Structures are given as C-alpha cells and as structure tokens.
Amino acid sequence: MKEELILDRVSVRRGRMTIVDSLSLSFPANQIVALAGPNGAGKSTLLGAIAGRLAHSGSVRWGAGPLNARSVGFMPQHCCTKADLSVLQTLLLGCHEQLGFRVGEGELQQASEMLHEFGLEALARRQVGTLSGGQQQLVLLAQRLMRRPKLLILDESTCALDIRHQLTVLDILRKYVARTGALVLMAIHDLNLAARAADILLLLRAGRLMAWGTAAEVLTAENVAAIYDVEARVLATDDGPCVLPIGPRQPMKPPSPFPHEQRAVGNVHLQHRVAREHTRHMPLEALNQRQST
Amino acid sequence: MTGAVFETAHVVADYRRATARRLGAIGVGLAALLILVLVDFLTGPSGMSLFDVWSALLAGPKGDDVAAATILWQLRMPQTLMGALVGACLGIAGLQMQTILDNPLASPFTLGFSAAAGFGAALAIMFGGLVPLPGFIVVPAMAFAMTLLACALVYFVAQLRGATPEILVLAGIAVLFLFQSMQSLLQFLASPEVLQQIVFWLFGSLLKANWTSVTVTAAILAACLPFVARDCWRLTVLRLGEANASSLGLSVSALRKRSFVLVALLTAAAVSFVGTIGFVGLIAPHVARTAVGEDHRFAFPFAAIAGAIILIGASVFGKLLSPASVIPVGIITAVAGIPMLFLVIVRRGGSEIS
Numbered sequence: 126m127k128e129e130l131i132l133d134r135v136s137v138r139r140g141r142m143t144i145v146d147s148l149s150l151s152f153p154a155n156q157i158v159a160l161a162g163p164n165g166a167g168k169s170t171l172l173g174a175i176a177g178r179l180a181h182s183g184s185v186r187w188g189a190g191p192l193n194a195r196s197v198g199f200m201p202q203h204c205c206t207k208a209d210l211s212v213l214q215t216l217l218l219g220c221h222e223q224l225g226f227r228v229g230e231g232e233l234q235q236a237s238e239m240l241h242e243f244g245l246e247a248l249a250r251r252q253v254g255t256l257s258g259g260q261q262q263l264v265l266l267a268q269r270l271m272r273r274p275k276l277l278i279l280d281e282s283t284c285a286l287d288i289r290h291q292l293t294v295l296d297i298l299r300k301y302v303a304r305t306g307a308l309v310l311m312a313i314h315d316l317n318l319a320a321r322a323a324d325i326l327l328l329l330r331a332g333r334l335m336a337w338g339t340a341a342e343v344l345t346a347e348n349v350a351a352i353y354d355v356e357a358r359v360l361a362t363d364d365g366p367c368v369l370p371i372g373p374r375q376p377m378k379p380p381s382p383f384p385h386e387q388r389a390v391g392n393v394h395l396q397h398r399v400a401r402e403h404t405r406h407m408p409l410e411a412l413n414q415r416q417s418t
Numbered sequence: 419m420t421g422a423v424f425e426t427a428h429v430v431a432d433y434r435r436a437t438a439r440r441l442g443a444i445g446v447g448l449a450a451l452l453i454l455v456l457v458d459f460l461t462g463p464s465g466m467s468l469f470d471v472w473s474a475l476l477a478g479p480k481g482d483d484v485a486a487a488t489i490l491w492q493l494r495m496p497q498t499l500m501g502a503l504v505g506a507c508l509g510i511a512g513l514q515m516q517t518i519l520d521n522p523l524a525s526p527f528t529l530g531f532s533a534a535a536g537f538g539a540a541l542a543i544m545f546g547g548l549v550p551l552p553g554f555i556v557v558p559a560m561a562f563a564m565t566l567l568a569c570a571l572v573y574f575v576a577q578l579r580g581a582t583p584e585i586l587v588l589a590g591i592a593v594l595f596l597f598q599s600m601q602s603l604l605q606f607l608a609s610p611e612v613l614q615q616i617v618f619w620l621f622g623s624l625l626k627a628n629w630t631s632v633t634v635t636a637a638i639l640a641a642c643l644p645f646v647a648r649d650c651w652r653l654t655v656l657r658l659g660e661a662n663a664s665s666l667g668l669s670v671s672a673l674r675k676r677s678f679v680l681v682a683l684l685t686a687a688a689v690s691f692v693g694t695i696g697f698v699g700l701i702a703p704h705v706a707r708t709a710v711g712e713d714h715r716f717a718f719p720f721a722a723i724a725g726a727i728i729l730i731g732a733s734v735f736g737k738l739l740s741p742a743s744v745i746p747v748g749i750i751t752a753v754a755g756i757p758m759l760f761l762v763i764v765r766r767g768g769s770e771i772s
Binding site: 176178194195197199200201203204205206207208209210211213214215218219221222224226228230233234236237238240241246249250253265268269272 | 426429430432433436437647650651652654655657658659661662664665666667668707711712713715
C-alpha cells in the first residue's frame with residue numbers, strides 16, 4: 126500500500142458558510158507540508174477535518190484504507206494544559222493506548238529520549254501546568270511524537286516558541302520524517318519559517334487552494350500580494366526565498382481559484398503538470414484574471 | 419552518547435522512585451484506615467473494653483459472650499465496614515465526577531443523584547406498605563432505582579446534546595430540582611410519623627447498616643472496580659484538557675457517559691442503605707490529588723481510602739461526641755466538610771494567582 130494522505134473533495138460547512146471548499150489533494154508520505162494563508166483562510170478547519178475532529182463531507186484516506194486515529198498525532202491550535210502532571214508523566218500519556226498498569230521500560234526509555242531530544246530533561250519533574258506557554262508547546266509536541274504517528278498534524282505549533290526553539294523543533298521534525306517516513310502537515314504563519322521547514326508549501330485563501338509547490342516556486346511577491354493583500358519584497362537567498370513585508374495594500378476582488386474538480390498533487394508526483402506550470406510561471410493574479418474572462 | 423544514556427537512566431530511576439513514593443502514600447493511608455477501623459470497633463455506647471473487643475473478635479460471631487458477640491459482629495462491624503465501603507464509593511465517584519466535569523467543586527451529588535435517591539426512599543417509606551416486602555429491602559431498592567432513573571435522564575440529555583460538562587451540569591441541575599420538588603411534595607403530604615422517618619433517612623447514618631447492606635454495597639463496588647480501573651489512563655489523559663485529550667485519540671464524550679453511569683451506580687450503592695452523606699465525595703478526591711497527584715492509577719485507590727477514613731473518622735467522632743445517641747455521620751461530615759471546602763477554595767485561588 127502506498128503511504129500517502131488522500132483528500133477527496135473535502136468540504137467543511139458551518140451553516141451557510143463554506144470554510145473549506147471541496148479540496149482534493151494527495152500528499153505522499155516522507156515529507157513536511159506547510160499550510161499558510163491569511164486568518165480565516167480555513168487552515169485550522171482543514172487540519173481539524175483531516176484529523177477527524179470536525180464533521181466534513183468528502184473522504185480522508187491513508188493509502189487505500191481509512192486513516193487510523195492511533196497513527197495520527199494532532200496538535201490543535203492554542204494547545205495548553207493546566208494539569209498537575211509532571212512533564213515526564215505528560216509525555217507518557219502521549220502513548221496512553223499502549224500503557225499497561227505498570228509503565229513499561231520501553232515507554233519510559235522512549236519518553237526520556239524524547240526529553241533529551243527536546244532539551245527538556247531539566248523540566249522532567251516540573252508540573253506541566255506551571256510551565257510557560259512556549260515550554261508547554263514543546264512538551265505537548267514531544268507528547269504527540271511519543272505516539273510515533275504516521276501523520277503528524279500541527280496547527281501553529283511553533284507560534285509560542287523563541288527562534289532557537291523554532292529551529293530546534295524544525296530540526297527534530299526533519300529527523301523524525303527521515304527516520305520514520307512520516308508525513309508532517311503544519312499550519313504556519315511565518316512564511317520564512319515555512320520556507321525553511323517545508324518540502325511543499327500550500328497557500329490557502331477563503332477555503333480554497335491558491336498555490337502550491339516548493340517555497341521558491343510559491344513565495345513570489347505576486348502570490349503574497351494576491352493571497353495576503355500585502356506589498357512585499359521577496360529576496361532570493363542561498364537558504365531559499367525570504368519575504369520582507371512592506372505594507373498592506375487595497376484588497377483585491379474576491380479570488381477565483383483553480384476549478385474545483387482539478388486535483389492538486391504534491392510535487393513528488395505530478396499528475397497535473399499543467400496546473401503546476403501555471404503556478405510556477407504565471408503570477409496568480411494574472412491567472413485569476415484569465416479565468417474570470 | 420554515554421551522556422544521553424546516563425540521562426535516560428536517571429529519568430527512568432526518578433520515575434520509579436516517584437511511583438514508589440505514591441505506593442508508599444497509599445500504604446500509609448491503608449494503615450491509617452486499619453487503625454481507624456479498630457478504633458471504631460472500640461467506640462460505642464456500650465463501653466466495651468479493648469480486651470472485651472479483642473476476645474469477642476477472636477471468639478467469632480457465635481462466641482460464648484452473646485452480648486459482646488452481638489454488639490461487635492451484628493452492630494459495630496457492619497456499621498464500620500459500611501462506613502468504609504460508602505466512603506470508598508463516594509471517594510471514587512467524586513474523583514470521577516471532578517475529572518469528567520473538569521470542576522474541583524463537583525461531587526457524586528452534582529448531577530442530582532442524591533436527590534433522586536432521597537425521593538425514592540421517601541416514596542418507599544410512604545407507600546412501601548403496599549408492596550409485600552419488608553421495608554429494609556423496599557427503601558434501598560427504590561432509592562437505587564430512582565438514582566438509576568436520574569442517571570438515565572442525564573444520559574438521555576447527553577445523548578441528545580453531547581456530553582460536555584455544561585450540558586451534564588445543566589441536565590443534573592434539572593434532575594436535582596425535579597426530584598427535590600417531588601420529595602418536598604411527598605414530605606408535604608406525609609403524616610408526621612412518616613415525615614419523621616423520611617427526615618431520618620435523609621440524615622445519612624451508619625446505624626441503618628447490617629450485613630445485607632454491607633454485602634450488596636461491597637458487591638456493587640467490586641463490580642464497578644474493573645471498569646474504573648480500565649479507564650485510569652484515559653481519565654488521566656482527560657486531565658490534560660478536553661482539546662488535548664480528544665486530539666490524543668480519546669473519545670471524550672463516550673468516556674464521560676461511561677464514567678457517570680459508574681458514578682450513578684457507586685452513588686446509589688453508597689446512599690441507598692445509609693442515606694445522603696455529603697462532602698466525602700467532594701473532599702476525598704482533593705486529598706487524593708494532593709497526596710499522590712493526578713495519575714488516576716494512584717488517585718483512585720487513595721480517594722477510596724481517604725473517603726473511608728473521613729467517614730469512619732466522622733463515625734468515631736459522632737460516637738465520642740454524644741455516646742448516648744450517636745450523631746448521624748451525614749451531619750458530621752457536612753459540618754466538618756465546610757472548613758475543608760473553604761480550604762480547597764482558598765488553596766485553589768492561591769495557586770491561580772501565583
């Protein structure tokens with residue numbers, strides 16, 4: 126069975142509002158996919174639907190079968206806790222399904238290695254509810270990795286971290302993907318961090334996919350303008366593109382994205398090369414204008 | 419590499435030490451409970467000496483000294499054991515309730531189960547004569563049945579609207595008022611003699627205990643324990659907060675519904691025979707969390723022990739305070755519970771500020 130996440134016409138509606146609009150995508154495993162877009166674009170809703178936490182239409186599959194909740198690590202937005210549990214106990218709860226009445230050596234070993242990897246050894250005995258927001262974010266992220274998920278879904282899980290810890294976490298995620306061949310889906314606001322982190326970058330607006338590809342392909346001044354209504358300069362550096370926002374600009378007319386039935390595919394296999402070529406060579410604005418005529 | 423291995427061993431050893439400490443706390447609690455049980459055997463209006471109690475204990479229920487054997491084996495022992503069982507049931511049910519409602523002020527009675535039991539008992543006391551069964555069976559049976567009915571009502575609402583703490587508490591308040599008002603109606607209609615019986619039932623008292631009630635309560639507690647133990651880890655995960663728990667693959671709504679059915683069974687077992695005993699189910703979980711933390715593998719046994727200690731302590735206290743007419747434990751736990759409740763509130767407030 127091929128290890129990939131397949132979304133087939135996934136939509137999420139609340140009342141009359143369509144928050145995620147019939148997305149059909151497939152993500153081969155063994156990579157990090159970043160999801161960016163303005164507030165209210167539907168990033169969290171899409172991730173919640175994939176994680177099985179939100180009612181949706183359409184189907185979410187892993188390869189040929191359904192997505193098993195045990196192989197998913199999901200960290201919702203604003204994840205925090207006030208529990209009186211030690212950091213070590215909190216990590217162990219990440220794999221609560223497999224814990225026996227006596228906690229096994231294997232799980233303890235795994236938890237202490239995770240503490241070491243995240244640099245949390247000094248906090249092992251602290252109560253997790255007394256930690257700072259950023260420290261809690263690290264602990265809860267490590268807890269998700271304790272599940273050894275095939276699919277790790279992170280919703281703004283680095284937003285409370287300082288730059289050093291952001292880089293540490295990205296490094297840990299890279300190693301995790303390399304070691305286990307997992308798929309990491311992360312919503313992220315910081316475009317420059319996304320450019321560093323992700324193999325593929327998806328830009329969403331109003332519940333629709335506006336652009337996808339590598340950071341170098343997607344992060345253009347035109348795309349940033351079309352998706353965020355922001356004037357920006359994009360510098361090409363050795364480490365990839367670097368977005369320098371200049372200021373807000375007049376909102377564009379409502380975006381009209383690619384036709385819904387079109388199936389966007391990650392950059393590992395290119396079934397719909399034509400659509401990708403548009404993204405690569407044509408500014409999105411021009412594409413939209415062409416489609417609306 | 420060696421550094422990492424050393425750190426790992428250090429963390430593992432640390433965890434094992436903490437576990438041993440918690441088991442030690444449970445052991446100390448058990449020892450304290452055993453001592454209190456003996457003290458409870460020793461105290462009572464008849465003023466038996468330690469030697470008399472010891473010889474009656476050794477002689478067994480059919481000992482030569484009939485009076486001593488009857489006092490110890492037919493009166494004191496069932497009362498003490500009932501106290502321990504009721505305390506354990508209320509402690510466990512209270513911890514479950516505080517965890518599933520994520521509220522430190524929840525207790526087994528939050529969802530109106532005690533009011534339902536009270537109504538059932540009042541109903542049986544008033545109309546029990548119509549049923550060809552003795553009163554000591556009809557009254558607890560009706561109290562039990564009404565508790566389960568209250569549980570079914572809350573369950574129905576939770577099924578309809580989702581088992582969130584808000585919905586459960588609102589449904590519980592509705593059930594509480596429903597049964598309380600029906601009970602008031604019965605009290606209003608009752609003759610003075612029946613009214614007195616109803617009021618006496620409502621004061622929880624261990625004097626109503628006998629070997630039948632001990633056996634039934636112990637059987638229900640024993641039947642519930644495997645299900646309580648099964649959800650230890652899941653309830654601990656729920657302490658991380660609902661969003662975390664459900665994103666860790668826990669079906670929180672199902673867990674809540676399962677748990678409050680267990681709470682209803684345990685509460686019904688506890689109050690049907692001896693009446694409503696307040697505050698044990700509220701305080702015991704706090705004692706447990708303070709002593710052994712929020713890991714429910716340790717918190718459940720400790721809450722059970724703490725509940726038993728509180729109840730038997732109240733029983734000893736009641737007997738010492740007025741040897742002639744034993745003050746019902748329900749009254750003592752309620753009076754003693756209020757300062758403890760204040761302590762909980764003050765401590766909690768303090769931790770939020772710091």
